[in-house]
Amino acid sequence: MRKALLYTLLTLASLVTVVPLLYMVSLSLQTETETLSAEAVLWPQTPQWGNYAELFTRAPFGDFIVNSLVVAGAITLAHLLFDPLVGYVFAKFRFPLRNTLFVALLATLMVPFFVRMIPLYVLMANLGWLNTYQGLVTPFLMDAFGIFLMRQFIQPIPDDLIHAARIDGASELRIYRSVILPQTRPALAVLGLFTFVFQWNEFLWPLVATTTPEMRTIPVGLTLFNQEYFTLWHLTAAGSVILFVPTAVLFVLTQRYFVRGIALTGLK
Amino acid sequence: MRPRTLSGRYARTAYLFLLPAILFFAAFFYLPIGNVVATSLRTGPMADQWTGLGNYAQALGDPAVRHSFLITAGFSVLVVAGSIVLGLALALALDQPLKGRVAFRVLLLVPYLTSVAIVGLLWRNILDPELGVLNRLLAELGLPGQQWLNTAPLLTIAAVTLWQNVGYTMVLFLAGLQGIPETYHEAARIDGADAWHRFWRITLPLLAPTTLFVSVMAVISGLQAFGQAYIITNGGPGDATDLSVFHIFNVAFRARDFGYSSAQSVLLLIVIVAFTLVQLRAGRRGEVQY
Structure with a gap:
């Protein structure tokens, strides 16, 4: 019952x-x-099925897909490269101003993106970076969340492993690459998945930082396509399916990591 | 010059490793935050004339800004209340030894992974009074059609937001529930407490940290909601769903008033930071000790 x-x-x-x-x-x-x-x-x-083909003739949908892949891919790679390195430094090194820098880093967690939106737009306009990949990518190359996640994960790794490697004469970069990094694989998987999915779905910045259709990502390209052809719902839906399928496949294949990742961020 | 002491060498390594991050956070967080404050003190089409606190005074007296802020607060309250009640209810159901738990968890979490573009466009289509599939279905069943995007627009976009986020809060609550030791429930059961009492006296108090975290997250994301207004309602009908970030976006990029929009950004940031700090402090004081 x-x-x-x-x-x-x-x-x-x-x-x-x-x-x-x-x-x-x-x-x-x-x-x-x-x-x-x-x-x-x-x-x-x-x-x-022809609806999917028609979509590509009505809007530069191929460009949208390539742009989304490049932008989300580049940002994910940057996170996988930098977040564990910075997390490692805050987990295992003592140095002057360590706590000050760490607090300054964590404080950025309280700053939502809309606060940075206007100055970043002005900056990109001055650099001539509107409608470019570097303009879309650079504001998101790192964030405090990813660094914090990696620090939490690296902290329990025994210091003795690092000391032993130092005594063996390994360079600091080598210690990071061969002692620390291999142990962080589960956390890197979580970090990579989350970063990719969130950047793939990101809406506000690509909307602000692009004006030419050829530089739009899928979420923005699709929304503006819908504003232009607001009666062609079958085509908007086809675009939505294209936007949705990669994250859905990724999620079903790795849902354990996702659930663990969410739980991990909730229990800090 | 090589540092002579060991700790000096480690410090040098640490700073070398940190260098890209320090440059990045300076250029893309602290510099923009400084700039948004600096711009908020200026006015004019190029935002280059000093006006002091003029933009702030104007914003606090502007009925459109006040209205948009009240709307956003109401939207956040709806989303927070819904996330807690529905997320907790689903988590309690999934915390039972049932077959197919993993499948349910996947199905409930799927909307969380979709872009706000999908969520917005899909629900705008479903709810459309003339072309929407919902009203066509209701008509076939001989029921009267709905006009929710006109009659209760704020509630409707809050419900759509909830549709997207409830799986996320459910997973957070599920993790919280699994952290409560079974022995507490057993002890209460032996003392004759029924399920209702065990929920109010054990589960809910011990979940307080999770509930707090969920509410902080939901408030913060509710206060900065944008896509729902941009995609589903375009802020309307009238200004009924003119959420704050959508309002700021329009002042900045449609009216091209960077000074005024920056001041509004700073005001909203102050609210978000103050709210986060108060909630976190309340959480620390109210933590239940067993």
């Missing part, structure tokens, strides 16, 4: 989260007439 109630609750909740996304897939395969008809079309009579 109690179990039946729980199953009902969870099933209902899951339907509420998943059915709209399935409808999005259905919509992407409908004809324009079906999207506009008076009765609700839950599944198209004949799936219109």
Whole structure:
């Protein structure tokens, strides 16, 4: 009885989260007439796979995909390169001003992106970096969250490992690369996944920092496409599916890491 | 010159490793924060005429700014309340020994991974009074159609935000629940406490740190919501969903008033920082000891 109630609750909740996304897939395969008809079309009579091709002729959707991949990919690589290194320094080194620098770093967690938006726009405009990859990428190359995550993960690694490597004459960079980095793999997986998915989905900065259609990322390109062709819902839905599929696949393959990552950030 | 002491050498290594990060945070966090404050004290189309606190005085007296702030606060309260109640309810259900827990967790978490662009466009389509699939379905069932984006726009975009985020708060609560030792529940059960009492006397107090974290996160993300207004409602109807960051965006990039929009950014930042610090302090004082 109690179990039946729980199953009902969870099933209902899951339907509420998943059915709209399935409808999005259905919509992407409908004809324009079906999207506009008076009765609700839950599944198209004949799936219109051609909608996906048509999308690419109406907007530079190929560019959007490449831009999203380059921007999210470059930012993820930068995080994987720098966050563990900086986290390692704060976890294992003593040096002057260490606490001051660490507090200054953590304080940036309280600064939401919209605060930086206007000055960054002015900076990029002055540098001539609007509508460029470097303009889209540089504001997000590192953040306190990733560094903090790596520091928490590196702290429990025994100091003796580092001392032993030093006595063996290993250089500091080598100690980092061969002693510390290999042990952080699970945390790096979490960091990489989170960074990629969030940057892939990022909306506000690519909206502000691009004006030419060819430089837009998928979320921005798709939204502005919808403003221009607001009756072509089947094409907007096709674009949404393209935007959604990579994160969905990544998530289903690695959902344990995601759940652990969220729990990890919640329990600090 | 090589530092002579061992600790000097380590310090040098540390700073060498930190150098890229120090440069990055200086250039892309601290410099922009300084600039937004500096710009907020200036006015004019190029934001180059000194006006002191003029923009701030104007913002505090501007009905549109006040309205947008109240709307944003209301939106955040709705999202926070919903996240806590629904997230906790789902976490309590998933904390039971059920088959298919992992599948449910995946299904409930999926919307959290979608872009606000997908969420916004999809729900705008579903809820559209004329073309939306919801009203077409209601009509087929002989039920009256809805106009929620016109009749209750703020509540509607808060519900859409909740639809996206509830899986995230659920996972946070689930982690919190799994951190409560089973022995407390057993002891209470032996003393004859029923499930209702165990929830209010044991689960909820011991979850306080998680609840606090969830509410801080939900408030912070609620106060800076943007895409919902930009994509679903365009701030409307009228100015009913003119969320603060959307308002700031329009003042900056449509009206091109960088001085005034910067002052509004700083004001919203002050609110967010103050709120975060108060909540964290309250959390430290109110922590339950067992």
